Amino acid sequence: xxxxxxxxxxxxxxxxxxxxxxxxxxxxxxxxxxxxxxxxxxxxxxxxxxxxxxxxxxxxxxxxxxxxxxxxxxxxxxxxxxxxxxxxxxxxxxxxxxxxxxxxxxxxxxxxxxxxxxxxxxxxxxxxxxxxxxxxxxxxxxxxxxxxxxxxxxxxxxxxxxxxxxxxxxxxxxxxxxxxxxxxxxxxxxxxxxxxxxxxxxxxxxxxxxxxxxxxxxxxxxxxxxxxxxxxxxxxxxxxxxxxxxxxxxxxxxxxxxxxxxxxxxxxxxxxxxxxxxxxxxxxxxxxxxxxxxxxxxxxxxxx
Numbered sequence: 001x002x003x004x005x006x007x008x009x010x011x012x013x014x015x016x017x018x019x020x021x022x023x024x025x026x027x028x029x030x031x032x033x034x035x036x037x038x039x040x041x042x043x044x045x046x047x048x049x050x051x052x053x054x055x056x057x058x059x060x061x062x063x064x065x066x067x068x069x070x071x072x073x074x075x076x077x078x079x080x081x082x083x084x085x086x087x088x089x090x091x092x093x094x095x096x097x098x099x100x101x102x103x104x105x106x107x108x109x110x111x112x113x114x115x116x117x118x119x120x121x122x123x124x125x126x127x128x129x130x131x132x133x134x135x136x137x138x139x140x141x142x143x144x145x146x147x148x149x150x151x152x153x154x155x156x157x158x159x160x161x162x163x164x165x166x167x168x169x170x171x172x173x174x175x176x177x178x179x180x181x182x183x184x185x186x187x188x189x190x191x192x193x194x195x196x197x198x199x200x201x202x203x204x205x206x207x208x209x210x211x212x213x214x215x216x217x218x219x220x221x222x223x224x225x226x227x228x229x230x231x232x233x234x235x236x237x238x239x240x241x242x243x244x245x246x247x248x249x250x251x252x253x254x255x256x257x258x259x260x261x262x263x264x265x266x267x268x269x270x271x272x273x274x275x276x277x278x279x280x281x282x283x284x285x286x287x288x289x290x291x292x293x294x295x296x297x298x299x300x301x302x303x304x
Contacts, residue, residue: 011223011262011283012061018270020050027057028277032093034263037064040090041082051090059093061220061263062086063182069132069146070101070119084139094220094261096145096182097136099129099170120155121169123162126176133177145180145219146173150187150235152194167213180219183211185248186235186265190226193233193244200244211252217260223249223283224265238268241279249283253290262287 012032015023023033033054040048051060066079087095100116119125136144148170157163164172174181188210192203223246225239241249241264253260264279 009284010259010287011264011280012058013276013280014263014265014267015051015054015060016267016270017047019273019276020054022273024050024053024057026273030058030280031261032059032061032263034061034063034265037062037083037086037095038066040086043085048089055090060090061094061096062090062092064095064097065116066102067097067132067136068102069097069099069136070125070129071103071132072101072128073103075132075135076103080136080139087140087142094145095140095142096147096220098147098149099173100149116149118149118151118154120157120161121164121166122155122157123164125157125161126164126169126172129173130177133173133179137177137179143178143180143219145182146170147182147184147222148187150184150190152232165213167210171213171215174216181214181216182220182222183214183218183252183260184222184224185252186222186224186226186237186241186245189242189245189248190233190235198228198233204244204247207248208251211248211255217256217258218252219261221249221252221260221262222265223262223279236268237265240271240275241282246282246286250286250290253287254294257294259287259291 009029009031012030012034015033015035035051040051042048054060062083064083067083068076098116099119101119102117119129133144133146148166170181173179185207188207189203192206193200196202196206223241224235224237225241226233227236227239228234262283264276264283266276
């Protein structure tokens with residue numbers, strides 16, 4: 001975390017193929033870039049060579065989608081080994097994945113769902129995920145950040161499984177495993193909007209209550225765009241950050257009273273690079289404004 005004071009450059013962007021050449025040519029000032037880990041698991045090839053070129057100019061954050069931390073059938077040793085090799089080569093600023101599962105045992109085989117599927121929020125599920133996160137951190141020899149999920153269905157755990165609220169689950173995961181939280185504010189907002197039938201005021205209050213219930217300071221924040229598709233709000237990372245998410249970002253930074261590394265995700269319908277950079281600069285501007293206010297406010301008005 002940065003200390004309160006100078007205007008921070010907090011916000012990085014995702015490193016995507018459509019922008020690689022322009023980023024390497026222009027080298028705009030960025031605090032970091034973030035890549036999807038699985039895209040670089042092959043030990044050679046052009047993609048990894050290009051990433052290593054970028055690594056000469058920017059710190060790199062590795063963000064994965066395949067660890068399947070909540071799977072009952074355990075971790076995939078091959079996947080974890082490839083991630084460890086990549087991390088050893090890249091020396092990333094941060095490594096992250098999701099509070100989700102993708103792998104299931106079926107008739108003696110392990111099937112991969114190729115998606116980020118929600119886990120039950122229960123004591124039983126928490127025990128499993130704590131164990132898996134600890135295994136990953138021991139293999140990588142550094143803390144992992146675990147991201148809250150956008151989900152379009154949810155489990156209803158049985159009473160004997162120890163049902164928990166999502167924020168309680170993630171708090172306990174961080175406390176027990178030593179991992180950090182990657183707080184995706186767009187995911188939080190998407191879930192709340194769907195829960196409230198698109199009602200923005202109710203969704204905004206739900207999200208703020210969720211953030212204020214946290215006992216850990218996030219290690220990173222994600223911002224992204226979403227869209228409405230067939231009656232659902234969908235986390236598609238294909239547009240500018242929506243106004244309710246910007247408002248929640250401002251509220252989140254004020255609540256914690258400190259600078260938090262931030263990323264603008266834009267994965268589909270890629271815009272011109274300048275528009276993506278403008279989104280990152282907008283995040284930096286909000287952070288600078290909030291931190292200036294935090295410096296002059298009574299200490300009791302925000303959480304450290």
